[in-house]
Amino acid sequence: MQVNYNISAMIANNALVANDNKLAESIERLSSGLKIANAKDNPSGLAISRRMNAQIKGLGVAGGNSGDGISVIQTADGTLSEVHDILQRMSELAIQAANGTNSDSDLEIIQDEIAQLKDEITRISDATQFNGQTLLDGSFDFRGYSTLDKDTDPLVTVNTYSDVIDSGNYYFEEIYCSYDDNSGKITLLDSNGYRTDSVKIDVTKITKYQGRETEINYMYQASVSVDGDLLKISTRDGKELEIKVNKNLKGERIDLELTRKGAMTMQVGANEGQVLDIRIPRVTLSNLGIAYVDVSRTYKTDLIDAVEFLNSDEVAQYLYGSEITAEDIIDTTFYNSKEGVIDYTRGLKDEEPYHFINVDEARKIVEKLRRSNSEIAGLDPWDPDYDQKKAQIQENFWEYTKEIERAADERIKEAPHTGADQAITDIGSAIQKISAIRSRLGAYQNRLDHTVSNINTTSENMTAAYSRIMDVDMADEMTVYSTQQVLSQAGTSMLAQANERPQQILQLLQ
DSSP states (O other), X not given: OXXXXXXXXXXXXXXXXXXXXXXXXXXXXXXXXXXOSSGGGXXXXXXXXXHHHHHXXXXXXXXXXXXXXXXXXXXXXXXXXXXXXXXXXXXXXXXXXXXXXXXXXXXHHHHHHHHHHHHHHHHHHHHOEETTXXXXXXXXXOOEEEEXXXXXXXXXXXXXXOTTSOSEEEEEOOOEEEEETTTTEEEEEOTTSOBOSXXXXXXXXXXXETTEEXXXXXXXXXXXXXXXXXXXXXXXXXXXXXXXXXXXXXXXXXXXXXXOOOSEEEEOSSSTTOEEEEOOOOOOHHHHTOTTOOTTOOHHHHHHHHHHHHTSHHHHHHTTTOSSXXXXXXXXXXXXXXXXXXXXXXXXXXXXXXXXXXXXXXXXXXXXXXXXXXXXXXXXXXXTTHHHHHHHHHHHHHHHHHHXXXXXXXXXXXXXXXXXXXXXXXXHHHHHHHHHHHHXXXXXXXXXXXHHHXXXXXXXXXXXXXXXXXXXXXXXXXXXXXXXXXXXXXXHHHHHHHHHGGGGHHHHHO
16 A cells, blocks of 8 residues: 555546546537537548538528529519410401401501500510519520621621520621511522522631631531521521521621520539529510511502512612513502502503502512523524514513412402501411420429429438438437446546545554
8 A cells, every 4th residue: 555646546537537528528419419519529520521511501502593593484484474465465456457347547546556565565575674684685695796797787686596506606608688678577589689488508617726717617508598587597406596687688708706605594503513594585576576567558558669669779770771671560560650659440441450569579570580581691692583582581471470460469359458467477476486485484494493303302311411420319329428427426436435545554553
């Protein structure tokens, strides 16, 4: 037995301190509910859990972002639903205007309502906003810029392009078309200036590699068609460009810079690059093809426009040196060139057939005349049958003209109010365009709904994994606590007894 150093007390004290520390850690875990209360508890587990926690928090924010995206889409779709209703009313009015019982004043009244509805579509497009951002003015569609022969021209602009087209610089040329100020529409022409329904062109992409420009045939033999004032250039693999044209094109080179930027980018994931681009096309009267809808137009208005076309400088240039003049063509109609008015008495005395034609039909006649003149110019004047062949070509032209005019008569019988008839077609097309936009928005919303569901599932599973790392098992920890508490009490008792042992030495010194 020693006096100076009570080894038993030191052993008991060390054990008591160790047990007390473990008891304190157990109390900390029980009171906080965390298995890893401090970094020393599980350094690697703490690092993993912090990363997982950041992912969980990010998923929560991404879910909120997706919800905001759904709200944006619902706002735009709700607005377009109203536009749908307006177009449906316009369609009803156009069908009503096409009825032959309407007088000119009736048509004017119907047109007044249509004009108000068109203004409302414009107002809705300009006023629809979400959080201060206008939705239907094209702000959230892919942006593209064009130049005409290296100069910016506001009359030739990029309207839209498909998702599969890459960003970059492109150009194309050899497109010819004429623009009609009255109808706001373009007519596609071939290289000779003759009307055609479609042409084929190549769209070239300009790339840079090591400082050198390289040209790639990006859209080979793409089909070009016309929709109102839009040139549609497309290929079978889904690449499509829409160029808005409000002027005559004569084969000029058109350069494009397509950025693939501008869509509303929604951050729908917790990591970089997990985004969804929402494209909302521009909704305007021009893009819908109803800017020039006028149900008050009749076949008489069409004839006046056709006469103006036939007397235009464009036609004069085409018919320069021709034996048949524009006035010769006009004289086959009810228009009296001398009086400058439509004359319904024409043909009453001599019983000659006179007709009503529109600009489109007049253009076909002029194109046929140009072709006929070209055929005559190609004849050999020394050919003994020259006069006979020339007369046959001219006869074929006049027969073609009569066919066009007879077709015009039948058209007028079926739809005497030609503006209303055209309006029915144009408004129907506009309804389809709005339906296509709403269909795309619906697809976006479905994607976002699935995104939210996926985020919720992922967040749930990651939270469960995070809980397994961080949350303490209270039952198991309570067992540890009870053990440590007993050990601590036993250590305290043993330390007390160890401290009493030196006193026993006094009995030896008595």
